[in-house]
Amino acid sequence: MNAIKRVCCFLEENRERFEEELCAFLRFPSISANPDYRQDILSCAEWLRARFVEIGLAAEILPTKGWPAVVAETPKRPGLPTVLVYGHYDVQPVDPLDLWNSPPFEPRRENGILYARGATDDKGQVYTHVKAAEAWMRAVGEIPVNLIFLIEGEEEIGSPNLEEFIQERRARFEADAVLISDTSQFGPNQPALCYALRGLTYMEFVVTGSNQDLHSGMFGGIVPNPAQVVANVIASLKKPDGSIAIEGFYDGVRDAEEWEIREYEKLPWDFAGLARELGLPSLSGEREYPVPVRKWCRPTLDVNGLYGGYAGKGAKTVIPSQAGAKVSMRLVPGQDANRIADLFEAHVRAGIPSDCRIEIIRYQNSPATVIPVEDPAMRAGKEALQRGFGKEPLLIREGASIPVVAFFVDVMKMPVVLLGFGLPDDNLHAPNEKFTLADFHRGIATSAHFHDVYARIRSK
Amino acid sequence: MNAIKRVCCFLEENRERFEEELCAFLRFPSISANPDYRQDILSCAEWLRARFVEIGLAAEILPTKGWPAVVAETPKRPGLPTVLVYGHYDVQPVDPLDLWNSPPFEPRRENGILYARGATDDKGQVYTHVKAAEAWMRAVGEIPVNLIFLIEGEEEIGSPNLEEFIQERRARFEADAVLISDTSQFGPNQPALCYALRGLTYMEFVVTGSNQDLHSGMFGGIVPNPAQVVANVIASLKKPDGSIAIEGFYDGVRDAEEWEIREYEKLPWDFAGLARELGLPSLSGEREYPVPVRKWCRPTLDVNGLYGGYAGKGAKTVIPSQAGAKVSMRLVPGQDANRIADLFEAHVRAGIPSDCRIEIIRYQNSPATVIPVEDPAMRAGKEALQRGFGKEPLLIREGASIPVVAFFVDVMKMPVVLLGFGLPDDNLHAPNEKFTLADFHRGIATSAHFHDVYARIRSK
Numbered sequence: 001m002n003a004i005k006r007v008c009c010f011l012e013e014n015r016e017r018f019e020e021e022l023c024a025f026l027r028f029p030s031i032s033a034n035p036d037y038r039q040d041i042l043s044c045a046e047w048l049r050a051r052f053v054e055i056g057l058a059a060e061i062l063p064t065k066g067w068p069a070v071v072a073e074t075p076k077r078p079g080l081p082t083v084l085v086y087g088h089y090d091v092q093p094v095d096p097l098d099l100w101n102s103p104p105f106e107p108r109r110e111n112g113i114l115y116a117r118g119a120t121d122d123k124g125q126v127y128t129h130v131k132a133a134e135a136w137m138r139a140v141g142e143i144p145v146n147l148i149f150l151i152e153g154e155e156e157i158g159s160p161n162l163e164e165f166i167q168e169r170r171a172r173f174e175a176d177a178v179l180i181s182d183t184s185q186f187g188p189n190q191p192a193l194c195y196a197l198r199g200l201t202y203m204e205f206v207v208t209g210s211n212q213d214l215h216s217g218m219f220g221g222i223v224p225n226p227a228q229v230v231a232n233v234i235a236s237l238k239k240p241d242g243s244i245a246i247e248g249f250y251d252g253v254r255d256a257e258e259w260e261i262r263e264y265e266k267l268p269w270d271f272a273g274l275a276r277e278l279g280l281p282s283l284s285g286e287r288e289y290p291v292p293v294r295k296w297c298r299p300t301l302d303v304n305g306l307y308g309g310y311a312g313k314g315a316k317t318v319i320p321s322q323a324g325a326k327v328s329m330r331l332v333p334g335q336d337a338n339r340i341a342d343l344f345e346a347h348v349r350a351g352i353p354s355d356c357r358i359e360i361i362r363y364q365n366s367p368a369t370v371i372p373v374e375d376p377a378m379r380a381g382k383e384a385l386q387r388g389f390g391k392e393p394l395l396i397r398e399g400a401s402i403p404v405v406a407f408f409v410d411v412m413k414m415p416v417v418l419l420g421f422g423l424p425d426d427n428l429h430a431p432n433e434k435f436t437l438a439d440f441h442r443g444i445a446t447s448a449h450f451h452d453v454y455a456r457i458r459s460k
Numbered sequence: 461m462n463a464i465k466r467v468c469c470f471l472e473e474n475r476e477r478f479e480e481e482l483c484a485f486l487r488f489p490s491i492s493a494n495p496d497y498r499q500d501i502l503s504c505a506e507w508l509r510a511r512f513v514e515i516g517l518a519a520e521i522l523p524t525k526g527w528p529a530v531v532a533e534t535p536k537r538p539g540l541p542t543v544l545v546y547g548h549y550d551v552q553p554v555d556p557l558d559l560w561n562s563p564p565f566e567p568r569r570e571n572g573i574l575y576a577r578g579a580t581d582d583k584g585q586v587y588t589h590v591k592a593a594e595a596w597m598r599a600v601g602e603i604p605v606n607l608i609f610l611i612e613g614e615e616e617i618g619s620p621n622l623e624e625f626i627q628e629r630r631a632r633f634e635a636d637a638v639l640i641s642d643t644s645q646f647g648p649n650q651p652a653l654c655y656a657l658r659g660l661t662y663m664e665f666v667v668t669g670s671n672q673d674l675h676s677g678m679f680g681g682i683v684p685n686p687a688q689v690v691a692n693v694i695a696s697l698k699k700p701d702g703s704i705a706i707e708g709f710y711d712g713v714r715d716a717e718e719w720e721i722r723e724y725e726k727l728p729w730d731f732a733g734l735a736r737e738l739g740l741p742s743l744s745g746e747r748e749y750p751v752p753v754r755k756w757c758r759p760t761l762d763v764n765g766l767y768g769g770y771a772g773k774g775a776k777t778v779i780p781s782q783a784g785a786k787v788s789m790r791l792v793p794g795q796d797a798n799r800i801a802d803l804f805e806a807h808v809r810a811g812i813p814s815d816c817r818i819e820i821i822r823y824q825n826s827p828a829t830v831i832p833v834e835d836p837a838m839r840a841g842k843e844a845l846q847r848g849f850g851k852e853p854l855l856i857r858e859g860a861s862i863p864v865v866a867f868f869v870d871v872m873k874m875p876v877v878l879l880g881f882g883l884p885d886d887n888l889h890a891p892n893e894k895f896t897l898a899d900f901h902r903g904i905a906t907s908a909h910f911h912d913v914y915a916r917i918r919s920k
Contacts (some may be wrong), residue, residue: 158775198677209869210738217658217860218884220760220790222743222751227763227785228698234688279671281815284684291682300680302685304778307771309764310786315662315823317788317860318764325691326770328777332595363775389659400677400777424678435711 032090067153087126088155132447177377183420199331388446492550527613546588546717548615592907637837643880659791
């Protein structure tokens with residue numbers, strides 16, 4: 001029996017134990033946003049470190065300026081390609097708690113589905129790679145690649161220390177490919193390999209008029225209204241046809257290529273069903289582009305938050321002192337994220353009347369990423385998914401953004417293979433987060449196959 | 461010594477006791493918005509009823525569908541004019557409690573100022589009329605007018621049962637004039653007689669797109685954004701010059717008359733000081749009109765609340781399912797309040813794209829009021845203020861709205877005399893509400909003089 005067959009047998013024999021271990025991993029309320037969970041976060045990191053040691057990897061907990069990272073690795077064998085597995089052991093907060101059907105940190109298995117906070121984002125997906133490594137070590141005695149794990153504890157709070165952490169240990173983390181499982185399949189039983197992500201520029205602006213809330217009867221007609229100003233500015237960001245009116249916003253935008261559009265149209269979409277599910281008559285947006293292009297390849301601008309004055313029940317006749325908006329823009333290849341932030345700021349400032357003050361806050365600002373599909377790692381990813389799921393993966397983009405991917409690709413010059421094992425409806429960041437157990441096991445198999453295939457491709 | 465002189469002597473002799481009684485009145489936390497205060501509200505009404513009985517009036521507590529009203533009256537003597545004093549014994553909630561310098565229901569006198577919730581709005585002002593009636597009864601034995609008190613307990617929750625209550629007892633409340641003290645002087649030591657109020661149409665609209673909040677990365681570009689729709693609609697309500705863009709909004713608006721504008725310009729304004737106080741470079745609005753006209757005689761439209769999506773700290777990439785706005789319009793004579801509400805609704809509905817739903821809520825909807833300044837009651841009010849404050853009152857409008865005034869004037873056909881004894885900075889509805897004790901006493905004197913002057917004018 002060859003090596004990968006032995007690995008696959010080992011996986012079959014250990015399904016139940018793997019699920020039990022994942023449940024143990026999920027019991028830690030490692031909520032990075034809340035310092036009250038400090039001890040749980042540290043215990044979770046220590047538990048994970050111990051699992052790496054158990055299977056024969058050198059593992060340690062490395063401090064950052066925030067929550068620590070768990071780093072594990074196989075002994076470096078020259079001649080083998082090096083694979084970096086990135087993931088995170090921290091989870092989102094759980095509120096609103098009353099919408100959960102069972103406690104978020106008491107994993108529940110029902111009809112082949114595992115419910116718990118972190119089930120898919122990202123403990124469940126991270127653990128597929130840990131168990132694949134175990135299978136190679138136990139069934140074969142070694143892994144056919146040099147494997148490094150970097151499992152951080154701050155992804156859900158925006159990875160504030162990650163880039164610096166990696167830069168400081170650049171040599172240690174240099175690899176031929178990065179594996180990340182923090183996305184989803186295209187749909188049930190439909191694996192997909194994602195080769196591009198949109199970037200993100202997230203801005204907030206706050207407009208202040210008078211220095212206190214005022215009675216609209218006594219002051220209506222003689223003072224500026226910041227809520228009106230905010231609405232005017234937001235309205236000015238779009239043209240009547242819905243396109244973005246910020247001067248220069250579309251400069252440099254690289255359109256999707258012909259072959260991509262042709263591929264997208266072949267995918268098993270159900271847009272009518274999706275619209276129905278969302279309670280909409282149909283999907284909308286830039287009608288001159290096919291829906292997948294609007295969703296993946298076109299830049300967007302969305303108001304994510306609007307606030308000012310009285311938002312409670314009933315009527316209050318107040319002219320607010322302040323009002324504001326949070327606005328995010330999804331960026332595509334060819335757009336410079338910092339330039340977009342500057343253009344947005346200039347546009348907003350130009351819309352503020354002289355008797356109001358404005359404050360602009362810049363949050364995330366990361367470019368779009370495209371990973372060359374012909375990279376050996378991408379080819380290995382495709383074949384690994386085919387073997388793990390028994391089905392050819394689709395080649396897709398994602399409309400969302402994962403800033404660390406742009407960092408790995410653009411700064412570290414390492415291709416990133418996004419192997420998403422979850423489903424689009426797994427309730428990431430929401431109540432009743434879930435992970436299909438069959439996908440957990442297919443994910444482990446995919447990871448195991450990846451090392452096998454990638455080692456073969458690279459040694460050719 | 462003539463009657464009014466005897467009344468004035470009585471007032472001088474009883475200043476300290478009147479203040480003590482007002483403090484007792486203020487100790488009841490009669491917060492109408494909160495049913496937890498049920499017993500305090502009822503006790504407060506009973507306390508007030510007892511004060512009327514004490515001075516020789518027939519008084520009773522009359523139930524409404526909500527909190528009861530205290531009604532008191534002198535025996536009806538034919539040939540005398542009838543004066544209805546309207547006021548309220550309920551008060552606003554007190555939060556934020558930590559901004560109060562002393563407990564809101566433990567009245568505190570300091571440097572001639574009385575601090576307590578209700579000090580000026582409206583217990584302190586109501587009590588001036590009670591003590592004026594006492595002075596007439598005790599010092600003279602009778603009041604030179606037929607006097608009716610209607611002191612309700614629901615003004616701070618919008619007087620939901622008042623009009624029906626009065627309509628059902630129309631004959632009982634019919635009077636030649638209504639006295640209301642629930643406004644302010646023009647400024648310290650500057651009494652004013654207000655002869656016009658703006659009306660108010662208060663609307664809210666809520667826009668719904670998809671039936672749940674969506675991830676802006678996964679759905680940005682293919683679904684409607686209700687926050688953007690709300691901003692577009694709000695922006696469309698105004699033209700670039702700041703005028704209101706609702707079709708037909710200005711139809712019928714009656715401009716201030718020449719004599720009014722001339723009078724307003726003579727008033728002791730300090731607009732530069734006001735702007736400085738508000739942290740603004742200058743007052744703004746329709747520059748083609750003088751500031752007092754903008755403030756009192758021109759209709760306005762203000763966003764009072766704006767909401768949708770994520771308004772907390774930091775960034776959340778959500779496309780909100782719902783967003784909305786609260787908008788109020790101050791109306792002037794010549795504008796029909798119901799028509800304005802209809803025009804607003806039509807304008808907003810026209811701005812909603814076909815893939816969004818809209819809900820429109822109508823709150824208060826009351827017309828502007830103008831009380832003829834040559835009415836005998838108004839002349840009496842003017843003279844009473846002159847005598848009570850020792851200074852000629854200014855003739856002013858108010859930019860705010862008191863719906864019951866329109867009801868008395870338009871429906872009951874009774875002139876309303878607004879004798880405001882408070883100051884514009886008395887912190888109505890806010891922490892550290894106050895009432896200047898000198899104004900309390902001058903208010904009592906003014907009320908006492910009113911009956912004297914009005915009886916004389918009417919008997920001519």
